[in-house]
Amino acid sequence: MLGDGLKAGLTQAGYAVDWLRDGEAAVAALSTESFAAVVLDLGLPKRDGLSVLQWLRGRHDATPVLILTARDRLEDRVRGLDLGADDYVLKPFDLDEIAARLRALVRRAHGRPEPVLTLGEIELNPAARSVTRGGQAVELTPREFDLLHLLLQNADRVLTRRTLEEQLYTWNDAVDSNALEVHIHHLRKKLGNDLIRTVRGVGYMATMSAPAA
């Protein structure tokens, strides 16, 4: 059922999709055909998803791989990235998010830069990892950049604290502190107070215009 939805969604997003229902079939397909990218569910029957990934990288096949993993299987995600996965998405997943990340992966694989993100007077260049405000360069630390990147990719949409922390800290899930708040604070200091809106009790959202007083 999960596969059905995923296939339908990605097809609608403009991809040609081959859906292999177990690890063995996936290996068989990957040995004979060439794909732009692979979406790999780590909970595959017959042959474990991680072993498929390991096998693929063992052949020096650089096809971009996006892994799908359950929220409570943190160690799988870490192992997946270690084995050469390019990105991951947590289940239950959002179709738009998968489509967007796939597109980014395929772009990168072709050596094409990801498009610049713009919101108001802020501009973020993922390839150069640079940010400008009103045309003027702004220096951000790595964490600040990643956080801003996430927010801009989801502009006008509330991101929960949980989501942000999960994306920001791939390995160490339990960041039991207000680190996020501190980074938000630094971003606001550098980019202006209007860019990032607090949604009390939920999270944060990047948005262009301030609300009507």
Place this chain on the structure above:
Amino acid sequence: MLGDGLKAGLTQAGYAVDWLRDGEAAVAALSTESFAAVVLDLGLPKRDGLSVLQWLRGRHDATPVLILTARDRLEDRVRGLDLGADDYVLKPFDLDEIAARLRALVRRAHGRPEPVLTLGEIELNPAARSVTRGGQAVELTPREFDLLHLLLQNADRVLTRRTLEEQLYTWNDAVDSNALEVHIHHLRKKLGNDLIRTVRGVGYMATMSAPAA
């Protein structure tokens, strides 16, 4: 002829349409005016559609672009998406489909393709956690938002006090007070008295128009 039909159809669907007949004219129009969305035929005369798209994205213009492409020009479609097109439709196309996709694109341009709940002049966007009344933003507190969300999800259906409280307060933290009434009151103050109808002895209901006498 294709353009004629498209313009007529989109106009009828409620859009204000400017029809530029070649790539150069399109670039000229796009440099001076601002559009809610662009429908781009890749087979334009004078200046190729893809080059128009490339030019547009080169200026960091994020206007949604829907490309029209012939069924046998698959690679154009792929290039178009890579260059930053937001969606595509194959020729020969279906007018309703184009209209539907345009609607989705325009919405997405201001906050992802999230389903928006609408009732009368009230619109609620769960992704942005925003509410508008007659197009004008209304600021709600978290509790107010959640309550309105519940009511709109069950529009024209009576929700008992009990149901509402259970949903609002993580499993029956039995709020032994009139807190619910207070929030209802605040909502009515912000959104007008007609939206939420009291069903005496039972609960509340969101509904569009006042009852017939």
Place this chain on the structure above:
DNA sequence: TCTCCTTCTTAAGGTTTCCCTAAGCTGACA
């Protein structure tokens, strides 16, 4: 190896927002 420097996290107030409570009031229904 040592030192300097950047960056990230932690922690501790300070501040703002919001939510419940409670008490008086209003209007519906008998």
Place this chain on the structure above:
DNA sequence: TGTCAGCTTAGGGAAACCTTAAGAAGGAGA
């Protein structure tokens, strides 16, 4: 006209968030 469900109002207090500062951790360069 009495009663009761729901409406209205305002303030205390707590949770959520902001701000600041300092210590840890890591890396670069000598």
